[in-house]
Amino acid sequence: MTTPMLTKNQSLVFDVLTKAEAPLSAYTILDKLRDQGFRAPLQVYRALDKLLEYGVVHRLESINSFVACAHPNEDCHSHGLVAFAICESCGQVIEFHDHEVDHRLMDWLKSQKFKAEKSTIEIRGHCANCAA
Amino acid sequence: MTTPMLTKNQSLVFDVLTKAEAPLSAYTILDKLRDQGFRAPLQVYRALDKLLEYGVVHRLESINSFVACAHPNEDCHSHGLVAFAICESCGQVIEFHDHEVDHRLMDWLKSQKFKAEKSTIEIRGHCANCAA
DNA sequence: TTGCACACGTTATAGCATAACGCAATTGAT
DNA sequence: ATCAATTGCGTTATGCTATAACGTGTGCAA
Secondary structure (H helix, E strand, C coil), X not given: CCCCCCCHHHHHHXXXXXXXXXXXXXXXXXXXXXXXXXXXXXHHHHHHHHHHHHCCEEEEHHHCEEEECCCCCCCCCCCCCCEEEEECCCXXXXXXXXXXXXXXXXXXXXXXXXXXXXXXXXXXXXXXXXXX | CCCXXXXXXXXXXXXXXXXCCCCECHHHHHHHCHHHCCCCHHHHHHHHHHHHHHCCEEEEHHHCEEEECXXXXXXXCCCXXXXXXXXXXXXXXXXXXXXXXXXXXXXXXXXXXXEEEEEEEEEEEECCCCCC
């Protein structure tokens, strides 16, 4: 998918996520945008829905947060599954794509005649810097 | 880990999950246990915490729900990562363990010097019965 | 110009999870 | 025996996450 022009709200939310060094919750984004006129959660969630649809933002299900895609110029939908390593100390996220893992999972799903639509692969732990 | 004797509350919660045909949210479990004297969410969450710790229950992060482990006699901690295929129509969950996927992910994590602690692999879509 | 699609704003509400308090039972070391 | 530590439990209150439902304005195509 090619990313359309972003609306004002979408741009604001995307900028906040791009500048952040760690994933942000929707409510944290809201707080960061109060000065630009944001007042309600829906303003954030609606922008996020679109950004997710465009593939420029990822949702981290295990921590109810959102990050900008680490591969801005590629198409996240085209390189298959995305995996995340999430540091529980510093919050940093490493994004990663692997065709081997993809294929293996897809083969299994196929053997079960399961039609995959969305996937979540998240590993929580400690990054190189934070691991004592 | 060997599973210790379950307390009354833990047994009640575990039974509900075992009998369920689909994952249940904590609040759904609460409602099903009101007749046995459950009154507050914490009663459910505390039991769930222990059952998760013992490895007899899994949490599905992407749908905020819980399922009994599909491999009651094995030790879920010993066979590494667990993956789930979750049907968005009927709610059915297929649980699955694959060493290939494990190793591939673990190798990558190692290359990043990332110390993994918890993992989430969840695929949402439609099962064989529900896929039109 | 009418109808449609879409983004937006607002209020209210639903759904998920935990903090903080106190009590009771158990265990185990001294 | 007794004291301290641990664990489970019950309750109230609260906080965080997400969406429903309503109405407005704008742009564009038939």
